[in-house]
Amino acid sequence: MQNMKKVIVSAPGKLMLLGEHAVVYNRPCIVTAVDQRMSATLEILESTEFSLEAPDVKITGYKKPLKDLGKGEIPKGAKFVELAVLNFYKKYKIKSGIKITTTSAFAATFGFGSSSASTVCVIKGLSSLFAPKLSNKNLFDLSYKTVLDVQGKGSGFDVAAAIYGGTLYFVTGGKAIKPLAIKNLPLIVGYSGVKADTVTLINQVLTLAKKYPKFIKNTYDQMGILVELARKAMVTNDWQTVGELMNIDQGLLSALGVSGQKLEDMIFAARMSGAYGAKLSGAGGGDCMIAIVPQNSKQSVAKAIETAGVTCMDVKVNAEGARVEK
Numbered sequence: 186m187q188n189m190k191k192v193i194v195s196a197p198g199k200l201m202l203l204g205e206h207a208v209v210y211n212r213p214c215i216v217t218a219v220d221q222r223m224s225a226t227l228e229i230l231e232s233t234e235f236s237l238e239a240p241d242v243k244i245t246g247y248k249k250p251l252k253d254l255g256k257g258e259i260p261k262g263a264k265f266v267e268l269a270v271l272n273f274y275k276k277y278k279i280k281s282g283i284k285i286t287t288t289s290a291f292a293a294t295f296g297f298g299s300s301s302a303s304t305v306c307v308i309k310g311l312s313s314l315f316a317p318k319l320s321n322k323n324l325f326d327l328s329y330k331t332v333l334d335v336q337g338k339g340s341g342f343d344v345a346a347a348i349y350g351g352t353l354y355f356v357t358g359g360k361a362i363k364p365l366a367i368k369n370l371p372l373i374v375g376y377s378g379v380k381a382d383t384v385t386l387i388n389q390v391l392t393l394a395k396k397y398p399k400f401i402k403n404t405y406d407q408m409g410i411l412v413e414l415a416r417k418a419m420v421t422n423d424w425q426t427v428g429e430l431m432n433i434d435q436g437l438l439s440a441l442g443v444s445g446q447k448l449e450d451m452i453f454a455a456r457m458s459g460a461y462g463a464k465l466s467g468a469g470g471g472d473c474m475i476a477i478v479p480q481n482s483k484q485s486v487a488k489a490i491e492t493a494g495v496t497c498m499d500v501k502v503n504a505e506g507a508r509v510e511k
């Protein structure tokens with residue numbers, strides 16, 4: 186079913202609001218899509234070649250025959266896209282050559298989920314070039330499989346945010362993906378300048394869980410409770426409660442050993458200058474922190490975060506999910 190030669194798809198990045206780490210182990214989390222988008226251009230080639238340009242992750246002029254997809258040494262920046270193509274081609278028995286170019290509106294270092302967003306763009310793009318339209322759940326399943334093929338671990342929350350957009354209540358592996366009706370999210374995002382590696386941090390928590398299984402299980406249960414409470418508070422715009430719940434969640438994340446000095450400095454700076462609450466966002470160790478702030482303290486909180494950290498970013502949340510641009 187080949188009706189187009191070229192397509193451009195975009196998908197949003199994400200920010201974890203509450204429930205990280207516990208969501209890897211069958212608990213819920215809340216994630217919001219950010220208006221910084223990843224985009225991919227897909228073009229059908231005459232040859233039977235896979236070609237990738239992804240300058241944001243230092244991939245230029247990367248090419249291989251389709252029969253070698255997934256084989257040999259694959260550069261880090263090419264893994265998600267190459268395995269996305271491999272998984273899609275296998276499932277739908279496609280044999281056409283393809284050229285893919287990805288571009289990002291945000292730096293991969295922010296931890297906004299560029300790998301998952303590009304995986305989603307590629308699979309959505311391939312489905313509009315070759316296959317019958319995939320449902321969002323089909324798109325999720327194939328994209329999530331690709332992410333697991335590359336990194337072995339993860340809940341899939343970032344894949345869901347890239348596909349569905351908005352703010353989602355999400356349970357591991359897509360067992361629940363429920364949009365939350367939230368109009369405005371009074372959020373500020375601070376970047377720590379410290380690089381975090383998600384899989385390393387998941388493994389670090391796993392080591393702790395082997396040593397203190399009962400404590401960690403209880404901590405995950407508590408995190409799940411916070412998510413359920415925050416879900417209710419968010420839909421009634423009770424931001425003071427959401428902030429309080431974030432502060433408690435941050436305490437639990439600290440107990441898991443995934444906070445860091447820079448993050449703590451920024452979190453405290455936010456709280457001391459008027460935020461309702463603040464916490465790290467994502468795997469921890471570095472990347473970003475978030476704060477929920479009353480409108481009248483926005484400026485003072487942003488300034489305090491910037492002084493303690495590296496930058497404060499003006500990020501719009503609740504962004505639209507993956508879409509075909511043209």
Ligand code: PMV
Pocket residue numbers: 201204205206207208209296297298338339340341342343381382383387466467468469
């Ligand atoms: O590091 P990030 O922003 O991709 O967030 C990871 C969140 C975890 O819960 C630790 C992992 C996951 O896949 O849910």
